[in-house]
Amino acid sequence: MGRLSDRLHILGYRSTVQRDAILEAVEAIDGHISVDDLYRRVHDRFPQVNPSTIYRTMELLEELGLVQHAHFHDGVTKWHRADVVPHQHLVCERCRSETDLDLTLVDPMTRVIRERYGFEANLTHFVIVGLCQTCREGPPAA
Amino acid sequence: MGRLSDRLHILGYRSTVQRDAILEAVEAIDGHISVDDLYRRVHDRFPQVNPSTIYRTMELLEELGLVQHAHFHDGVTKWHRADVVPHQHLVCERCRSETDLDLTLVDPMTRVIRERYGFEANLTHFVIVGLCQTCREGPPAA
DNA sequence: TTATGTGCAAATTTTTTGCAGATGG
DNA sequence: CCATCTGCAAAAAATTTGCACATAA
Numbered sequence: 001m002g003r004l005s006d007r008l009h010i011l012g013y014r015s016t017v018q019r020d021a022i023l024e025a026v027e028a029i030d031g032h033i034s035v036d037d038l039y040r041r042v043h044d045r046f047p048q049v050n051p052s053t054i055y056r057t058m059e060l061l062e063e064l065g066l067v068q069h070a071h072f073h074d075g076v077t078k079w080h081r082a083d084v085v086p087h088q089h090l091v092c093e094r095c096r097s098e099t100d101l102d103l104t105l106v107d108p109m110t111r112v113i114r115e116r117y118g119f120e121a122n123l124t125h126f127v128i129v130g131l132c133q134t135c136r137e138g139p140p141a142a
Numbered sequence: 143m144g145r146l147s148d149r150l151h152i153l154g155y156r157s158t159v160q161r162d163a164i165l166e167a168v169e170a171i172d173g174h175i176s177v178d179d180l181y182r183r184v185h186d187r188f189p190q191v192n193p194s195t196i197y198r199t200m201e202l203l204e205e206l207g208l209v210q211h212a213h214f215h216d217g218v219t220k221w222h223r224a225d226v227v228p229h230q231h232l233v234c235e236r237c238r239s240e241t242d243l244d245l246t247l248v249d250p251m252t253r254v255i256r257e258r259y260g261f262e263a264n265l266t267h268f269v270i271v272g273l274c275q276t277c278r279e280g281p282p283a284a
Numbered sequence: 285t286t287a288t289g290t291g292c293a294a295a296t297t298t299t300t301t302g303c304a305g306a307t308g309g
Numbered sequence: 310c311c312a313t314c315t316g317c318a319a320a321a322a323a324t325t326t327g328c329a330c331a332t333a334a
Contacts, residue, residue, distance in 0.1 A: 014308050014313060035298085050316050055299065071268070075217045075323095077298090090261045099259055109251040117241055118275030119232045126213070126268035133260025156288060156333050177323080192291050197324065217298095219323085289332075296325070306315075 003027065004066055004081075011064065021046045022057045032070060032078035032089075073129050086124045092132035099132065145169065146208055146223075153206065163188045164199045173229070174212060174220035215271050228266045234274035243270065 004023040009015050025041045026033070033041075035054050042049050058079055061067040069079050073091050088101040106123050113121050146165040151157050167183045168175070175183075177196050184191050200221055203209040211221050215233050230243040248265055255263050 016308075016314065018315070048316080051298090052300075052317085053315060056314085071213055071215075071217060073213075073267075075213055075219060075298095077217065090255070090259060090263065092261075093264070093267075099261065101255070102258070105251060105254050105258065109247060112247050113232065113243070113270070113272075116244070116247065117232060118278065119234075119241065119272055120278055121232065121270050121272040122235070123270065125215075125235075125271045128255075128263050128265065129267045130255075130261055130263040136260065136262055158289065158333075160290070190291080193323095194292085194325075195290060198289085217323095285334100286332100287334095289330105291330085292328095294326085297323085298321100299323105300321070301319085303317095303319105304315105305317105306313105307311100308313080309311100 004061070007064070007066060008060075013060070017046060018042075018049050018053050019057055021049065022054060023061075026061070026067060026079070026081060029080075030084070031087075032072070032080045034076055034078050038079070068124075070125050070127065072127050088124055089127045090132070091127045091129050092135055093129050094131060094135040097132050097134075098127075101128065146203070149206070149208060150202075155202070159188065160184075160191050160195050161199055163191065164196060165203075168203070168209060168221065168223060171222075172226070173231075174214070174222045176218055176220050180221070210267075212267050212269065214269050230266055231269045232274070233269045233271050234277055235271050236273060236277040239274050239276075240269075241274065 004027055005015055005020050008019070008023070013019075021042045022038065025038055028041075035051065035058065038058075039049070039051050039054050042054065058067060058069070062069065066082055067079050068082050069077050072078050073093065073096075086103065088103060088106060090099040090101050091097070092099075110121050110123060113119050146169055147157055147162050150161070150165070155161075163184045164180065167180055170183075177193065177200065180200075181191070181193050181196050184196065200209060200211070204211065204221075208224055209221050210224050211219050214220050215235065215238075228245065230245060230248060232241040232243050233239070234241075252263050252265060255261050
């Protein structure tokens, strides 16, 4: 019984085996996870869970502000807990490697955009794609 | 016969009515366009064109480096010419309004990311989502 | 002529929805 | 008991693919 399960319970939502399994999986991950991965993890321990339950649960969690989704390269939707320190990934378009980005590097831009346009940018909604150092230096021999 | 058509021809690809219509539509747009919008535009002037031809043409153009795709809010894939001055949009999550972003505001961050991580960020691959000034100030009366 | 390109319909993938039955409180 | 949840299967939406036919060169 993790925090998320309690939060839901307090808010009057029922606790079910499926829900708890999903919530545990969400709590267990540190970064981002897709519905597909989430489904696989939950399915391992609770085979009769249905993908639509995952979708519905994530939708509920997002409404309640407990999780958020982000769009990764090529349209993959991934979820993360809302209570983790916001962080951002640099994803290499070529080798798909992911690097954590120090958010203090993003803040100045967010601030300037706010000042200039009054726009509150939510940069964590998307990853930043590009080419990592290794891939920029050219393909390996093979 | 626009530039794109010529480029393709020079590279040995055949020029067909469908292709030319698609290429013209791509050239005509200034910003980003989805396959769906592209299909509608082309279809108006060339009804028998098929969506799969659009997909195949865009794929070809991307391989040749003539266009690029970007992911908009909620997973919509949009295309733009590779030769237009790169630009970026701020998209409001609430009212969906789009504002052009002065890229000089983005450059410092790109530079710092390059210096710190050796990562060449391609920020135009995603739009920047967030809340526009109007929506931040609260919902209108209605 | 013949390799390339296209239409069409079917397959994929990801997500949503309707509904009847299961179940938590 | 009964409103909430879930499973299931079908529907959607976006994209890809196989294949036979069309056509540019």
